[in-house]
Amino acid sequence: MEFATAIAVLCVIFGGFASQWIAWRVNIPAIVLLLVLGLGVGPGFGLIDPSAVFGDTLQPLVSLAVAVVLFEGGMALNYKELRETGSGVLRLTLAAVPLSLGLGALAGFLITDMSFGIAILFGSILIVTGPTVILPLLRQARLKPRPAAFLKWEGIVNDPVGAMVAAVTLEILVLRQHAGAEVADFWGTLIFGLVIGVALGVGAAYLVWYSFRKDLVPEFLKSPMILTLVLTIHPFANIMLHESGLVAVTVFGVLLANMNVAGMGDLTRMKEALVVIIVSALFIVLASDLEVEVLTRLSLPLLAVTAAIVFIVRPVTIMLVTIGSGMFLRERLLVSWIGPRGIVAAAVAGLAAIKLDPEVYPSVVLLQPAVFSVIAATVLLHGFSLRPLARRLDLVATRRPSILIVGASPWTTNLAQQLHNNGVPVTLADTYAEALEDAKKDGIDVLRAEVLAEKGEEALRERAHDYVLAATPDEIYNALVCASLSPEIGRERVLQLAAGDGRLLDESRGLSRDLRGKIWADETLNYRQFEERFEKGWRVVPIEIDSDQLPEDGYASETVVPLILVRSDDSLVLYSPEGTKAPNVAQGDVLFVFEAPTE
Known part of the structure; x- marks a missing residue:
């Protein structure tokens, strides 16, 4: 009896989780796998009989x-x-x-x-x-x-x-x-x-x-x-x-x-x-x-x-x-x-x-x-x-992975413009209408709302984003946005700017990883440094990958900062010093970098 109970628990609990995970990985309905598994372990092979195991x-x-x-x-x-x-x-x-x-x-x-x-x-x-x-x-x-x-x-x-x-x-x-x-x-x-x-x-x-x-x-x-x-x-x-x-x-x-x-x-x-x-x-x-x-x-x-x-x-x-x-x-x-x-x-x-x-x-x-x-x-x-x-029937919220950028500034607007021009769904959110004006003129989806307020949360539910980039001047606010949205979107998919000076937020402000998002792009670049470089002529530039290998430096240098990789299958990789800085690439991918002006 104990053996039968152990087999039942293994099939039901572990099999259920495995089915959910496999369905997520291959993007098929989990219910289908669960139904097939139940028929297989029950009337198919007779591994479990719930009525006999659990009785009345x-x-x-x-x-x-x-x-x-x-x-x-x-x-x-x-x-x-x-x-x-x-x-x-x-x-x-x-x-x-x-x-x-x-x-x-x-x-x-x-x-x-x-x-x-x-x-x-x-x-x-x-x-x-x-x-x-x-x-x-x-x-x-x-x-x-x-x-x-x-x-x-x-x-x-x-x-x-x-x-x-x-x-x-x-x-x-x-x-x-x-x-x-x-x-x-x-x-x-x-x-x-x-x-x-x-x-x-x-x-x-x-x-x-x-x-x-x-x-x-x-x-x-x-x-x-x-x-x-x-x-x-x-x-x-x-x-x-x-x-x-x-x-x-x-x-x-x-x-x-x-x-x-x-x-x-x-x-x-x-x-x-x-x-x-x-x-x-x-x-x-x-x-x-x-x-x-x-x-x-x-x-x-x-x-x-x-x-x-x-x-x-x-x-x-x-x-x-x-x-x-x-x-x-x-x-x-x-x-x-x-x-x-x-x-x-x-x-x-x-x-x-x-x-x-x-x-x-x-x-x-x-x-x-x-x-x-x-x-x-x-x-x-x-x-x-x-x-x-x-x-x-055009009733899907989005067909491709999308990014929400919280904080409208000249350089985040430039990032949103380049993503939008290359077919990546992007929303730029801010509470000030003037900050969103340039993005709105370029046809970019904008959201004038406080994303942490109830109306902002309702608006975000309508858009169903896959990634969040908190890029305001206040790293504590950025952390709050990431912590608030991470249960819905995923902790590995909410990112924020670093505090700068080569220090992670844990070290500079005492914020643990549970209370903030992943650091985006480079741990030495905070909002002010992005802003200063943009004023000096740095711009977001898309690079089409024409081989299956990145350069040894992954394009990163004193004049180039890798930001986002868009794969040929439309999946996204947002660069992070707390993750994979130089992911595997293939021909047809597009890498967005923050690049200094040429001589």
């Missing part, structure tokens, strides 16, 4: 894990996104639910041998476009804010609603199989569950807000308190009505994210890391828990109903409910195609297979393979097509 605790553990994912997704929902997307979001989260259920049920009833009741359950399960799938896909695809907000709000809001509709439908079928008599009113039961879930979510959010504002909880207990509330209100709500706990944690997360509670940054970073592990584990566990018998039930009718859900039900539903919503046609086309199903759909289908008697509902044996077929098809098709389709 598997279902509650999966339910709690989904609750954490939904809470994290709720905290990603910002009310301000509704200013531009409100009508579309309401259509996707209200009008689309009954239409999707009806069309999905109709497809299951007409195409397969599902009975009417099982077809209704099938349609209700497929209401959900799971956040466990859509959020990782959005992180990779990097869409523009509007289409990303539509998909994000739909997935997170519809997830608990769809789960509750499916749970109530399942309970009605269970009651009928036992009694065969009248059952509780469907809508009354659903409304009761929603009220309980909303009340618990609101109560938990205001408890956090009040206790934090009154300093009733020490800093080291704030994150544990919030996670404890998530893991408490979810099962408590489920006691009242199954799956109403998902409503509670979603409301909790949305309110908490929009109540301006101080200290949420630490929790955000912690929960994001936790959710990556949870999502990886969930996909592997649920895929590996499928029995071979379920997969053997796949047939042409089930494949046909899968095609109907993907190519007819989803597009027709979205295109109809978004008429007159204010959504652009390109956005409607993208959202109508992208609708991956995930953990909640698989979990409810598995629960139905346990609770429904095949003798009363013979077609229940079709439910799991049908739902799994839709999950696999949508994960594969939508996972691989989201970014290419978004590019075709």
Whole structure:
């Protein structure tokens, strides 16, 4: 038993992380690798059997894990996104639910041998476009804010609603199989569950807000308190009505994210890391828990109903409910195609297979393979097509790696101009309109905002930069910008000017590496020295590399300072004395240097 548990942990935890890393390296959807890994270690080679390893605790553990994912997704929902997307979001989260259920049920009833009741359950399960799938896909695809907000709000809001509709439908079928008599009113039961879930979510959010504002909880207990509330209100709500706990944690997360509670940054970073592990584990566990018998039930009718859900039900539903919503046609086309199903759909289908008697509902044996077929098809098709389709529809934030330069001055404007002229997306940010005037005239994207303020942060989210260069005269402010943006962009991708005099910031001002960015270009050059050299005629110059070898000095000399390398595949390398000063180059690369005027 211990050996089986060790194998399960190895496959689920390490395999999940390895899949995420490989997907990041080769730029493919991680969900696809997780699904393939789960099928391989489970029904494929029989290395793990989650039901045997975890026993009766598997279902509650999966339910709690989904609750954490939904809470994290709720905290990603910002009310301000509704200013531009409100009508579309309401259509996707209200009008689309009954239409999707009806069309999905109709497809299951007409195409397969599902009975009417099982077809209704099938349609209700497929209401959900799971956040466990859509959020990782959005992180990779990097869409523009509007289409990303539509998909994000739909997935997170519809997830608990769809789960509750499916749970109530399942309970009605269970009651009928036992009694065969009248059952509780469907809508009354659903409304009761929603009220309980909303009340618990609101109560938990205001408890956090009040206790934090009154300093009733020490800093080291704030994150544990919030996670404890998530893991408490979810099962408590489920006691009242199954799956109403998902409503509670979603409301909790949305309110908490929009109540301006101080200290949420630490929790955000912690929960994001936790959710990556949870999502990886969930996909592997649920895929590996499928029995071979379920997969053997796949047939042409089930494949046909899968095609109907993907190519007819989803597009027709979205295109109809978004008429007159204010959504652009390109956005409607993208959202109508992208609708991956995930953990909640698989979990409810598995629960139905346990609770429904095949003798009363013979077609229940079709439910799991049908739902799994839709999950696999949508994960594969939508996972691989989201970014290419978004590019075709011009809904991607940026196609090439981009740089944000904080601090507009004559020499940073010169740098931005050269990058812009060579096709590198660049944004120049400053609080003074006059400082941005020259860059704006040259067609460079400019941002007049304090990047550390709320409006500045919102503007930066719309642009999705890959690198940050803090280049203001104040190295402490530069460090603050880098420290603030590094959790989102990456610590190796936020850079700042040196303090000068050949000293790193750690030595000159006592700033540790955790509190600042990497030093850019040269440890002996601070803002004032860049400015003085620019006044003497130094300029940023692009050098096209015509061989696969740099000179021995890497072009660096008393009159040349290497700054940025743009590779032929559009990837970027920002030079740093704390990193690789002379990276490998290839023919076709472009090296930007700060060069003294010629004699």
